[in-house]
Amino acid sequence: MPQNVELDKVMQEMAQGGGPVLEALARMNAGFMDTTDIDDRTVLLMRFAALVALDAPAQSYLVTLAVAEQSGVTAEVIQAGLVALAPVVGGPRLVSAAAKVQEAVRMAGA
Secondary structure (H helix, E strand, C coil): CHHHHHHHHHHHHHHHHCHHHHHHHHHHHCCCCCCCCCCHHHHHHHHHHHHHHHCCCHHHHHHHHHHHHHHCCCHHHHHHHHHHHHHHHCHHHHHHHHHHHHHHHHHHHC
């Protein structure tokens, strides 16, 4: 599966430059797309939903954003997912998530 190769590359880059905390994060996320029961797009959107619900920090979005980009999940799809979550998680959580996604995108581009 091509996404696994790209995910492994992202994880390795994070581990090499991110110290022990990001190295542990990379190990925890290795192989998360290796499910045969759920398609890649659904797995990614579920992960975004969980990150939003947990009010996760921007750094937590990095892996999911990197794999989403490689999998063809567009910013518009992510945006639509955030809108769909609004009635469940509430406005403040949604605003927080949107800001953190933007911060993660800036971090990834740096």
